[in-house]
Amino acid sequence: MKFPYGICDFRKITMKNYFYCDRTDRIPLLEKGEYLLFLRPRRFGKSLLLSMLANYYDVAKKHEFETMFGNLKIGKNPTELRNSFFILKWDFSCVDPSGSVEDIRKALHDHINSCIKAFCRYYRNQLPGKVNLDWDNAINSINELISIIQTTDYNIYLLIDEYDNFANQIMMGIRRERNELYDALVHEEGPLRTLFKAVKASASESIFDRIFITGVSPVVMSDITSGYNIAENIYLRYQFNDICGFTDNEIEQALKSIAGECDLSEEKITEALELMKTYYNGYKFSSKADKYVYNPTLSTYFLKYLYEDCEYPDEMLDSNLATDDAKLEYIAQVPAGRQMLLELLREDRSVDIPKLTSRFGIREMLTDQGKDNVFMKAFLYYFGVLTVSERTEQGKINLKIPNLAIKGLYADKICQMLLPEPAIRDQGKAAAELLYQQGNIQPLCDFVEQHYFKVFSNRDYKWANELTVKTAFLTLLYNDILYIMDTETELDRRYADLTMIIRPDMRRFTILDILIEFKFVKLKDADMSGEQAGKLTQEELQNMPLMKTQMEDAKVQVKDYGDVLDKRHGNLRLRKYAVVSLGFERLWWEEVIRRKS
Numbered sequence: 001m002k003f004p005y006g007i008c009d010f011r012k013i014t015m016k017n018y019f020y021c022d023r024t025d026r027i028p029l030l031e032k033g034e035y036l037l038f039l040r041p042r043r044f045g046k047s048l049l050l051s052m053l054a055n056y057y058d059v060a061k062k063h064e065f066e067t068m069f070g071n072l073k074i075g076k077n078p079t080e081l082r083n084s085f086f087i088l089k090w091d092f093s094c095v096d097p098s099g100s101v102e103d104i105r106k107a108l109h110d111h112i113n114s115c116i117k118a119f120c121r122y123y124r125n126q127l128p129g130k131v132n133l134d135w136d137n138a139i140n141s142i143n144e145l146i147s148i149i150q151t152t153d154y155n156i157y158l159l160i161d162e163y164d165n166f167a168n169q170i171m172m173g174i175r176r177e178r179n180e181l182y183d184a185l186v187h188e189e190g191p192l193r194t195l196f197k198a199v200k201a202s203a204s205e206s207i208f209d210r211i212f213i214t215g216v217s218p219v220v221m222s223d224i225t226s227g228y229n230i231a232e233n234i235y236l237r238y239q240f241n242d243i244c245g246f247t248d249n250e251i252e253q254a255l256k257s258i259a260g261e262c263d264l265s266e267e268k269i270t271e272a273l274e275l276m277k278t279y280y281n282g283y284k285f286s287s288k289a290d291k292y293v294y295n296p297t298l299s300t301y302f303l304k305y306l307y308e309d310c311e312y313p314d315e316m317l318d319s320n321l322a323t324d325d326a327k328l329e330y331i332a333q334v335p336a337g338r339q340m341l342l343e344l345l346r347e348d349r350s351v352d353i354p355k356l357t358s359r360f361g362i363r364e365m366l367t368d369q370g371k372d373n374v375f376m377k378a379f380l381y382y383f384g385v386l387t388v389s390e391r392t393e394q395g396k397i398n399l400k401i402p403n404l405a406i407k408g409l410y411a412d413k414i415c416q417m418l419l420p421e422p423a424i425r426d427q428g429k430a431a432a433e434l435l436y437q438q439g440n441i442q443p444l445c446d447f448v449e450q451h452y453f454k455v456f457s458n459r460d461y462k463w464a465n466e467l468t469v470k471t472a473f474l475t476l477l478y479n480d481i482l483y484i485m486d487t488e489t490e491l492d493r494r495y496a497d498l499t500m501i502i503r504p505d506m507r508r509f510t511i512l513d514i515l516i517e518f519k520f521v522k523l524k525d526a527d528m529s530g531e532q533a534g535k536l537t538q539e540e541l542q543n544m545p546l547m548k549t550q551m552e553d554a555k556v557q558v559k560d561y562g563d564v565l566d567k568r569h570g571n572l573r574l575r576k577y578a579v580v581s582l583g584f585e586r587l588w589w590e591e592v593i594r595r596k597s
């Protein structure tokens with residue numbers, strides 16, 4: 001078997017027998033629209049989808065149709081439009097976003113001209129004349145190309161990949177300066193709007209007979225407004241929910257194929273499937289879709305590694321995807337963004353919005369104070385760090401963190417956000433290691449008291465309870481190389497606060513499984529100030545009636561949860577802890593040890 005990690009060339013994948021999940025049956029449905037806009041998160045298979053369309057419609061690929069598509073669904077019943085267009089491709093991820101507006105305009109126009117030059121070379125036998133390029137203004141080159149195409153028997157199918165890539169990079173740079181630059185690109189007569197005006201004009205003349213545009217979010221398209229208002233948004237339609245992404249059945253079949261090469265047992269296949277589901281599954285792009293899909297890039301990364309080494313990769317999050325935390329960094333800079341990120345990790349990783357907004361610009365998102373941050377939540381949905389979960393009883397759409405890989409980005413970003421000094425963060429991580437390596441929780445509790453509690457006390461956060469304390473511990477303990485980590489783990493219809501279960505392939509190491517239950521006593525309920533709480537001796541803290549009651553409750557819960565985990569997993573090296581917080585001032589912990597009968 002061959003897994004096409006990093007390969008988005010449909011022709012190469014099909015002709016060299018790489019692993020491919022057939023989505024060609026959606027071609028007839030796509031043909032019902034002429035000017036389509038399709039959005040998916042970064043590295044989610046958009047480029048491969050475009051490559052599939054390019055090879056299907058390319059008039060110069062008629063002789064290869066049977067080889068590429070004969071064994072696929074569309075090959076058995078192709079549409080009349082197959083192999084009937086010139087294909088012009090632009091990839092805006094190739095446009096340099098650095099420099100001034102004029103620098104970016106030149107980079108954009110250079111890219112368009114280079115693509116037209118490659119187009120002319122590719123179709124040189126079908127074109128009746130030479131296209132004279134204007135390297136100062138690619139709009140003129142487009143018009144020149146159109147004048148030549150009008151004399152042929154074919155029209156152009158324009159494919160634009162990552163239409164918003166360089167604009168997003170500008171938008172998420174240093175905020176004030178970069179926002180001014182972004183505005184200059186998309187508003188008035190900015191180069192991006194001007195380009196799309198030319199595309200729209202060519203579409204109206206039926207020279208660009210069909211257009212398919214991919215990107216990550218609708219923000220840029222909304223901001224160029226009338227520059228390109230002919231796009232049909234198909235990204236929220238349930239029929240295209242899995243057009244990019246893998247299904248449970250496809251992952252399972254791939255694992256079974258690998259099992260034959262690596263001599264994996266049925267039990268090992270089930271284990272690998274559950275591991276992939278935990279880290280890579282969970283994406284739903286339409287509230288009407290009935291199934292979740294796996295991130296295709298991360299899944300291919302895992303499958304390729306497993307096939308070649310017959311073992312799981314240590315790092316479940318491919319480093320090429322780790323850069324997506326820039327979106328979280330951007331949200332942390334906008335009004336109320338920090339609060340929202342904390343709430344997402346705190347409130348069982350979900351938020352509600354009235355609807356999935358299909359169009360909104362940067363100004364709407366940055367000034368959305370009275371709408372419960374709906375645009376920022378939608379922004380995170382489009383970038384793949386939130387996904388559709390379900391509809392609530394009130395008819396709202398519930399968004400959640402899709403899987404453990406993305407949850408790790410949240411935990412890391414929040415840790416950086418609340419503890420910006422690297423040396424301080426390193427101290428916290430070192431304290432966390434003492435817990436899961438030696439079972440010593442005291443240094444971690446000391447660190448939270450001395451550092452995290454100061455952050456929580458000094459900022460005007462809207463909530464103060466055990467979930468806040470849990471967030472602090474989670475961001476320091478998070479380790480998806482060694483552990484399957486979870487908060488609010490369901491155990492017999494109840495929910496444990498924080499579990500760290502060693503990954504099956506990491507049980508060879510002498511680390512510990514961890515279970516922690518948190519409780520919180522408000523300073524107001526204890527009738528004391530933060531200063532008074534800070535002066536309490538440990539004995540005085542433990543003798544407070546409210547603290548004793550919460551500790552007893554936590555110990556009972558953590559014991560019950562521990563019993564369920566032992567029965568569920570078996571062979572755990574489980575250490576169980578109850579932690580009670582007095583405001584954002586003091587912590588009292590106890591380890592709950594099973595008594596031998």
